Amino acid sequence: MYNIGIDLGGTNIVSSVVNDKYEIISTAKVPTNSPRSADEIFDDIAMISQKAVREAGLTMDDIYSVGLGTPGTVNAEGEIEFANNLGFNHVPAAKMLEERLGVKKVFIENDANCAALGEAYAGVGDGAKDFIAVTLGTGVGSGVIVSGKIVNGVNNAGGECGHMVIVVDGEQCSCGRKGCWEAYASATALIRQTKKAMEDYPDSIMHKLAEEEGKVSGRTAFDAMRTGDIAGIKVVEDYIKYVACGVINLVNAFQPEIICIGGGICNEGETLLKPLRRYVEAERYSIHSKIQTKIVKAELGNDAGVIGAAILYMVKE
Amino acid sequence: MYNIGIDLGGTNIVSSVVNDKYEIISTAKVPTNSPRSADEIFDDIAMISQKAVREAGLTMDDIYSVGLGTPGTVNAEGEIEFANNLGFNHVPAAKMLEERLGVKKVFIENDANCAALGEAYAGVGDGAKDFIAVTLGTGVGSGVIVSGKIVNGVNNAGGECGHMVIVVDGEQCSCGRKGCWEAYASATALIRQTKKAMEDYPDSIMHKLAEEEGKVSGRTAFDAMRTGDIAGIKVVEDYIKYVACGVINLVNAFQPEIICIGGGICNEGETLLKPLRRYVEAERYSIHSKIQTKIVKAELGNDAGVIGAAILYMVKE
Numbered sequence: 170m171y172n173i174g175i176d177l178g179g180t181n182i183v184s185s186v187v188n189d190k191y192e193i194i195s196t197a198k199v200p201t202n203s204p205r206s207a208d209e210i211f212d213d214i215a216m217i218s219q220k221a222v223r224e225a226g227l228t229m230d231d232i233y234s235v236g237l238g239t240p241g242t243v244n245a246e247g248e249i250e251f252a253n254n255l256g257f258n259h260v261p262a263a264k265m266l267e268e269r270l271g272v273k274k275v276f277i278e279n280d281a282n283c284a285a286l287g288e289a290y291a292g293v294g295d296g297a298k299d300f301i302a303v304t305l306g307t308g309v310g311s312g313v314i315v316s317g318k319i320v321n322g323v324n325n326a327g328g329e330c331g332h333m334v335i336v337v338d339g340e341q342c343s344c345g346r347k348g349c350w351e352a353y354a355s356a357t358a359l360i361r362q363t364k365k366a367m368e369d370y371p372d373s374i375m376h377k378l379a380e381e382e383g384k385v386s387g388r389t390a391f392d393a394m395r396t397g398d399i400a401g402i403k404v405v406e407d408y409i410k411y412v413a414c415g416v417i418n419l420v421n422a423f424q425p426e427i428i429c430i431g432g433g434i435c436n437e438g439e440t441l442l443k444p445l446r447r448y449v450e451a452e453r454y455s456i457h458s459k460i461q462t463k464i465v466k467a468e469l470g471n472d473a474g475v476i477g478a479a480i481l482y483m484v485k486e
Numbered sequence: 487m488y489n490i491g492i493d494l495g496g497t498n499i500v501s502s503v504v505n506d507k508y509e510i511i512s513t514a515k516v517p518t519n520s521p522r523s524a525d526e527i528f529d530d531i532a533m534i535s536q537k538a539v540r541e542a543g544l545t546m547d548d549i550y551s552v553g554l555g556t557p558g559t560v561n562a563e564g565e566i567e568f569a570n571n572l573g574f575n576h577v578p579a580a581k582m583l584e585e586r587l588g589v590k591k592v593f594i595e596n597d598a599n600c601a602a603l604g605e606a607y608a609g610v611g612d613g614a615k616d617f618i619a620v621t622l623g624t625g626v627g628s629g630v631i632v633s634g635k636i637v638n639g640v641n642n643a644g645g646e647c648g649h650m651v652i653v654v655d656g657e658q659c660s661c662g663r664k665g666c667w668e669a670y671a672s673a674t675a676l677i678r679q680t681k682k683a684m685e686d687y688p689d690s691i692m693h694k695l696a697e698e699e700g701k702v703s704g705r706t707a708f709d710a711m712r713t714g715d716i717a718g719i720k721v722v723e724d725y726i727k728y729v730a731c732g733v734i735n736l737v738n739a740f741q742p743e744i745i746c747i748g749g750g751i752c753n754e755g756e757t758l759l760k761p762l763r764r765y766v767e768a769e770r771y772s773i774h775s776k777i778q779t780k781i782v783k784a785e786l787g788n789d790a791g792v793i794g795a796a797i798l799y800m801v802k803e
Contacts (some may be wrong), residue, residue: 193769194666250774266735270556275730313739315633315635316633320740322740322741322742323742323743323779324775328739329739333739335654336652336653337653337656337670337731344771346734353654395793414654417651417663418650418651421650422637422645422646424639424640425640445616452662454643454646454661455559455641455643456662457567458641481500
């Protein structure tokens, strides 16, 4: 059985044919070139999907279902209700794909949820039924799987754990609240924290590192820490504490089998995960339980989204 | 069909026979008299359960299942792993009830989860499949229902949303963390906040109100507010802001159909709920969704626990 998984991103659109072992067997790509009309974008999506099918040596008759992951909120009818960075407002995505590809089974889902589903079934989750994927990127994305199903809630807007406040009246978040986890644990937040420390520590090696890289990045403080730089150590310690606070909140609320951490910051690997696990072990509510949530690094990278989109039929049919 | 629901509390044990319309048709009670051995306590549980069955004009042959709600953590085998205030450590509750009552279908669950299940199916939830019950009492209890099932997680310790931090490095919580929602939104926290304001405002009417009641209670600040007392208004406004912070966190993570609020503080009714809803409407992530989470008052009171216990078979079989 073959399925098409599509990742509709702000920069690129990727369409892949995925087999029933969750393997990508062909992929085609096109730039999003946003802002464009939804019709133009969906014409391109159909074009690359047909191309991926041809490259896999298949025809559309071999395709069981099509799944698409998109930023923003999606309703139960497969309509993209609102996607800020695509300029989409009530776009009937499922209908538009069905018309263009002639496939009856079409599923639309938020992209973070697709990535979580991909990691849960095909990646580091290895089929875990209670699973959370957290992405530490520009924002803090999350997708939550409970009993094998995506937590969508009553309006398909569930699973936005990056927008849980961890500091009442804290830093302004892009969502309008103050003190969201995202405002402390995203790469954007880390960069803000790094810049603040550079102001406070004019002698820190971070100034030199940032000059060499041409900018302050999510790596600056971690690299400084590795040289023993006091300011770098402080930034990283505080940042990991904030990441841990949200992760422990998720452990206490969901007690999933696995929480997987992805996104750019995750390239730090055990430098991030080891102290993170120490915080979780010290603070989780379930101190007396024999079974505990595992904290691991995401393993599928960008493939998680298309694989998750391709297997949406498994949880939505 | 008849089921027995048992609420094993720190002070009293209640056993009720519940019919298939979720109605309690008989009830028997006994003091917990803790600390006692688990054997003695379970002998009493069996005794009152048999009494409730007799008073309903039934025999044990009419009973389809027995459900028990207990404080603490319960594992998948129906063992109470740890219940601090009962002094229980690895008590095989399901086996002990089965032996004493001769009923094969026995289900054990955390008491907050039973109360949530009761409200979701038989109370204010009216069968909602995505539902959260929050109890603002000595602590902040919560039970979470997703797709009609209790969120237990991998170790049956899930749903402890009172122990999600809302203030990093904030007030010490009894669970060991600092800044938990419970440490700001429980009745205990409200009393602490009231006492603090009384120190800061020696002329506040709260001093007189507390003297009349013989203590500072969860009502003191609310009653003072109603007289126009500045300190009382300030305490209540801050308290509701903290309650709202956690409720919005739950909305963003779960987007349930309903969040119901119970516990002593809930007697304030719309005085609490109206400003709470205003916060939620202003801050929820799902601003563009047509369907939104309803925030309502719990309606079953103490009956939620026994009814939820009696219908555990519906979600656990």
